Amino acid sequence: MPLLEIAGLQKGFSRPDGVYEKVIDIPSFTLSERAQVAIKGESGLGKTTLLNLIAGILKPDAGSIKLMGREVSSLSEAQRDRVRAESMGYVFQTFNLLPAFTCYENVLLGMTFGDKIDPMFAQGMLKRVGLEARLQYYPHQLSTGQQQRVAVARALANRPKLVLADEPTGNLDGANSDRALRLIREVCAENDAALLLVSHDPNVLSQFESVLSLKELNQAGARSEVGE
């Protein structure tokens, strides 16, 4: 059974002029357990929207999203929050660490809304990403590379089955980008989490064995491009 199954997924938004514009129209997509897949796509094609739909942050207009065989798109918002808290990790381009919390507390936040809080595991994750000496540092006291490592530790803190990464190296320079990507992939593999990463960066994409094109996946994008 695949970890993630998407079928007939559609999502659109009303433009300022009131016209409805379909952004996502994916007939079919599957992701196996522990798989690591990159989706390439230029800006504006709906990469973030797709991840937000999978994460349950957005509700699709139509279609099905199944996680571990469970239909999540029809769940209530609170239930989707629960699924996200228990089964998913999210790594953002801008890290999105909370500035008022220490590294350790940021990682704890990753498990706060899930099943249980495991301080030892949080410390272990920070040790794994090489920040055991920075537990009580605040984000502004860290380099951008270190901040992204905290974000990775946080995304894995709730022992997720699926990690979603949205341009996770977009704010890092070349060397840091490679290191961060390698770390994300290693940590996901060590924790038996599947990784679904979206990016437009060829350097990032080149490191994945499995790369899909959102342009091909997303019929809405294709139509939009044809229309242009």
Add this chain to the structure above:
Amino acid sequence: MTLWRMVIRSLRQQALSSTVAAISIALAAGLLMAVWVVKAQSRDTLTRFDAGFDAVLGARSSKLQLVLNAVFHLEASPANLDAQDYLDLQKNPSVELAVPIAMGDNYRGYRVVGTVPEMFTKTSYAPGRHYTIGKSGRLFDPALREAVVGSFAARKLGLRIGDKFRPYHGLNFNEEEQHDETYVVVGILEPSNTPADRVLWIPLEGVQHMSGHAAATATELSAVLVKLRNPLAGRALELQYNRQGHRLTWAWPIGATMAELLNKFAWFDRVLAFVAALVALVAAGSVLASIHNSMNERRRQIAILRALGARRSTIAGSVVLEAMTISVAGVVLGFVFYWVIMTGAAGVIRAETGMVLEPLAWHPVFVWAPLGLIALGAAAGWLPAWKAYQTNVAKHLAPVN
């Protein structure tokens, strides 16, 4: 990571505005409690205190002026009554004790009141409480120029046993109007927490025959304090003095006279309640402003927490909890403010009226004011909480330049 820790971190982030909001709650709590306690305790003192007497007989005037003057030593004496009126009253079989007082002089702003020794030997100013004179002191000899000084007046004037003083004419201090007579302090009253503490007591004849006082009025009295054998006899005497006579006023019962005055000012209580409600609302408004103004910068933080799995209700709850925390901190600080306000107010009120306020005496306001302010503060958190609840997660997760 608990919700509580999230709230504390958020408060730390907004330290200045949170502190200002908490201080405004504290001021509101302190003011509310102080105003209510002062109001309640002064009402209680004014309506309950009767110096151990049932009634006051004085020259024709208002009952209130008579009571304020003779019992609380506050008002000016309306006029004098003849000594014969006192002697007639003394003979009345329903009168247990009649104590004449004469006033019209002061010593550096503190009243000099002439009276008879029975004022101290035969009265209890409250059930089971008698005026007592401190050790090594004694009661004045009615035939000599001796004085017993109230504890508060003695402390303020620096008078001790053996000290001498010369009274000044009038109830207000004017250093050009000093009498020739010199009095010796022979006793200091133990604190009674009554208006008597602010008085310098001398023999009745001392005031009556003070130099500069008209010789023709030397036997007149300012008022007579009366204790009845049967308090109900006061009704008959009221009829006799107030309805049938035109020269004298019979103020009975003393507490009811004061209650009548306070009832006339019931509107003031309503104004006070209205002002208190406004103060509380302004304080709650400061909590609302403090959190609401920071909502724009919080939206991204809220979106991140939502992306980590936090429910809308959790986020909204944390905002309400934050407002409640500010209110609780304010209320705790409010008790400090209350103490400061009461310490100042009690000193002024005691100096001006002799009334003693007890800041630590129990009053329901210590429960309802803090709880009300906490509830109001929490309610003020609902608007920003609603905004937090409505935060568009996808929109606020988007990278910012």
